[in-house]
Amino acid sequence: MLAYVLRRIFQSLIVLLAVGFVAFAMFSFVGDPVDNMLGQERTQADIDRLREQLGLDQPFIVQYWRFLEQAAQGNFGLSYRQGRPVSEIIAERLPATIELAFVSGFLAFVGGVGLGVFTAIRRHGVLPSFIMTASLIGVSLPTFLIGILLIYIFSVEFGWLPSFGRGEVVDLGGWTTGFLTASGLKALILPAITLGLYQMTLIMRLVRTEMLEVLRMDYIRFARARGLTEKTINFRHALKNTLVPVITITGLQLGSIIAFAIITETVFQWPGVGLLFINAVQFVDIPVMAAYLMMISVMFVGINLIVDILYFAIDPRLRIERSVGGH
């Protein structure tokens, strides 16, 4: 088990290096940050001096190496645009994104599993059929459109919920939270739904398919033949077996929730890292972009690792074969 985890961590590090390399290579094509940093009345001498200061005159391999060197020490450099340390800017923006991702991930999982089980157990009702049809909308509508629709309905027409921003936040020693104020919670609702809807419908359809599959298994028939209640059969026998593949997908979806947050954050002007990244792209703020990408890839790789370890917790077959086999 420990050896397995260590090996996975080592693999993860290699993946991170590769991601960083590719990302960094791409940055040399997105444009010249110097253009934006200097005003209209710049001279070639100004440009050259700034380039040298920023190390942009070096080949990108050298730049990448320097970036790695610094990043390993937790130093992602200064933002070209704001002139402040990138780590500080990200730390400031991260709570907003994490709270949003957490709430929408939670909505997606609870709603998705709940509705999936419901539509699997009641296969022929009117409501389940309606939910299944409605879920097609969730899967096929692009996120930004859902966001705009929600804003139109709940902010413009009814005026119930704010259309942008985070509302009032409380600072808890470096972590700003919107959970503690009414306006913060209200501001969270629409973005969380927008971000989580696609994942929720995806999880729901997956859970339904898996559950229907499991309900056809012999051990479910045997459980029926033993006179267990439908509740026990559905939730103890079927749901547990359904969750094994669902957890993988959900875990990976959590990563894409954070990545997709870029769109939602732009639509709702949510002050998180996604919005920060979009702004950084416009200004070719390479240190911010690089740090953001590294952060996202660390997250993806980390989630993958956690999902793999979760397998052991859920499925006894893996657990025991591993420990017996001594891999």
Place this chain on the structure above:
Amino acid sequence: MVQPVLSIKSLVVEIPTRKGVLRPVDRVSYDIFPGEILGIVGESGAGKSMTGNAVIGLLERPAHIVSGDILLSGNPIHNLSASEFRKIRGKKIGMIFQDPLTSLNPLLTVGEQLVETIIEHLAVSKKQAQERAIAALEEVGIPAARERIGSYPHQFSGGMRQRVVIALALCAEPDLVIADEPTTALDVSVQAQIIALLKRLCRERGVGVMLVTHDMGVIAEAADRVAVMYAGRLAELGAVRDVLSDPKHPYTYGLMGSTPLASRGLKRLNQIPGSMPRLGALPEGCAFSPRCEFAQEVCKTGSSPFIANVDAQAACWFPLPHTKSRSSK
């Protein structure tokens, strides 16, 4: 006279389809007495398992019981509501499935699966249920039951798993056990052990067993009486010794001829010409008549013979005479 554990009277199961109504079980009647193993034998699709599923109330829609009675220890059970039927399942009727590899939930320990079944049906505490579970495993011959109760199904071999399945089917002490092809998925050597176990439990506990199989060898080994099914109907019903040594129905006779026996030597096995008709295309009269070498005109045009109306061991208008008289065949 002893009351039968299970009494099926003229049971009819139908499946409505777009092309018409199919009858996978047609006017089947038989009794199973306490401590008796009744073997149900027949080809695939003959209605063996369908009868078992009807008895335990697990027919899959759209199959449903149209007419006939199913009496469990004298009480009708075919018209119970779903929730009443659930209380009988496991408690009064236990069921053993074909494939022990797939009939146990892989994510629950065998102990958990036993305890949940025991608690469902018997008024015992969790601790008592645990003790009963261990006893149940010991009874089916699982060594070191106390240690192995926390094991998951995949940690047992196929034969051991089938023992666990049997323990699960019997843990709430049912009066009737339906064993649907309990040995088909097992090695031959393990088959014999499982059959011996079933026989022992049946005798010791006075449980009635419905043993569904397509294997004549299993029937000969285990059953007291045998019911031969063909195209949803009962072809022959009688004590195993009588049916095997002196079959009255030409179909049973054909089946016996197609079973390899050591005493027969290396002669080619007989075949019954043709194959069992599909349920949608049953012939007039006796369902076996197109393949029957003894068929007369009345078999092909008249009403179908049933054991009830021909009043014999076999549902045949012209039951075969003693084997010796046609040994020339």
